[in-house]
Amino acid sequence: MLDITCPYDGDCGRHFDSSAMDASDGAFLKTAIGKSMTFMFLHCPACARMFQFNPVAWTAQACEAVAPKAARPAKKSGKQLEKLLTREKVALPQAYLAHLRSAKPRPDMAIFTDEAPFTLYSLDALCKDVEVDGTSYLAVRQLAGFAQALAQAAGTGSKQAAPFSPAELAECLAIGEENTRILFIDSRDNDALWIYHCDGGDVEKTGLTVTSLMGPGAP
Structure with missing residues (x-):
């Protein structure tokens, strides 16, 4: 898999492999890829912040959730x-x-x-x-x-x-x-x-x- 880039580049912006994520996030990402989902939330393993991710386009977007x-x-x-x-x-x-x-x-x-x-x-x-x-x-x-x-x-x-x-x-x-x-x-x-x-x-x-x-x- 390609690296994922944390979208919070102002205070993080870390590039990381999916294996660095929490086990539940990693498992969910594999499921999302298999189902061709285009919308999900993941957590950066460096700053722990939640972000929106599109597994098809492989793009991350910052969000402030709840x-x-x-x-x-x-x-x-x-x-x-x-x-x-x-x-x-x-x-x-x-x-x-x-x-x-x-x-x-x-x-x-x-x-x-x-x-x-x-x-x-x-x-x-x-x-x-x-x-x-x-x-x-x-x-x-x-x-x-x-x-x-x-x-x-x-x-x-x-x-x-x-x-x-x-x-x-x-x-x-x-x-x-x-x-x-x-x-x-x-x-x-x-x-x-x-x-x-x-x-x-x-x-x-x-x-x-x-x-x-x-x-x-x-x-």
Whole structure:
């Protein structure tokens, strides 16, 4: 294989062989090459930063993925946060919004047995700014950024996030995360919970629903 060049040439720019990457990244790259995928995320073994990679064209592109920024120094009240969500046309299920307003919203949830639990966004965390591919989004809307990246890399007919089209994925609301996995609500029924894998662009159904988040242990 050819060397890969870290796209963060301002502070890294290292040339490296795929064998230098983390084992999971290396295995995923081989799978992506076999499937002729044109969009994925890898990590530079030198600076550890995530970047977008096209295994077909063998090109790397810098991106800033799901990194919260303290863009609003003054803490907003619950009413202000809800107004912000309304202004951004974010329609969370009413029962879940009421749960977030409660004194003790659920902080996390184990989605899979023997795996790390997902941190569930508070009302404040939903409204934090995150950057995806250099563009700022509310955390709850960050999948719009990933959907746009998928569409740009593979076209609007991309099947990488199947069964979601890029347009459908863009409408899904992110409500939690665990490392590079984002927990989101299916925009098609506003109830089923899915996981978006930032490092591969694929999705995974959990078998849980928004109601599950308000089950045992929730107020």
